[in-house]
Amino acid sequence: MHRFKFSGEPRAGVVLASLMLETLNALPANEMPQTLIGLPRHSWRAREFGFDQTLWLTRYLSRHLGIAEVNAHRVRHTPTQRGLDRQARQRNLRNAFRIDSPLSGRVVVVDDIMTTGASLDALARACLVAGAGEVQAWAIARTPSSSI
Template sequence: MSTKGLGKVDRVLRRALPGPCAFCLAAAPAGEPWCAACFASLPWNRLACVQCAQPQPEAVPGACGRCLRHPPPFVRSRVGLRYEGEVAALMQRFKFLAEPRAGTVLVTLMQESLAGLQRSELPQALLALPRHADRARERGFDQAEWLTTRLARQLELPCFTARRIRQTPTQRGLDRQARRRNLHGAFVVDAQLPPRVAVVDDIMTTGASLAALAGACLVAGAEEVEAWAVARTPLA
């Protein structure tokens, strides 16, 4: 989307917020997109693997067993919510209905999950996961790029662009290993990256897509890559 287009969308978003709670539609405090009760009841991903953000039944001091056996190319994941309940419904309104208020609330939720970080703990740049061109055309926008652009603006971080050089079949229905094979060599980053970057998507399922992009970032000069997403899909 052009800069002019982004500006138009942002003007719409400023009119959309504040308003009623995005979840229960009750009155929300001035300047907040949600009420305190709904915010507290969201499915926060607090018990999770530090490296892949997979929800765990109890606190894990570090990486889960899978990450210890097969470490992903990103050193940690910051995914504040689980993809379920109200968060899943909000995400679906954003992805499939292109609802601007839903997208703005998702960006704000990402900011909330990162609020405890010091400036020195933030990466030096963000990269959105490139969407399959056909899917982006179907929806009329690239949701990962949309989220990443606005999050970067709020965090005052630059964005770099990755390219999808191989159109891959859908990931739906594939297990973890098949997803990794499907995405091998799918992305490239043409620019020289700073040492610390984060790759960003809306939903993290197995982490295979973000891992493939993280690998491309390491080839492009990054020394440490984090994986960021709004929500994590709990694996069965």
């Protein structure tokens, strides 16, 4: 995970995404979403990490699952979430995302690591505003709540 997130190594992402696909391919067809939306990073933050891991992961899943991908936009720069508690993370991301394409049906928001869920929640709210009927969150990993 560290190689994928902090060292910008897509090969590490292939291993992680392949494991994720094993689980997702077991979902019944009627439980699959119509759309995937990756948690957008600010462009300079993607450069800092070497590439945009979540965009890469979303595209990988989209290709392998045959599910449409829609881009979300970060409408304002937000400070890093590292070191913030749950409430501070939620405040930090309030109204931070926009989706220009109309959505419908089941939508999945994608992230590499879910810590408190504040980022995914803020993006999910933007999806509902854009018309999604249901929003799920998919992540490769989850930070243990005792570490937050």
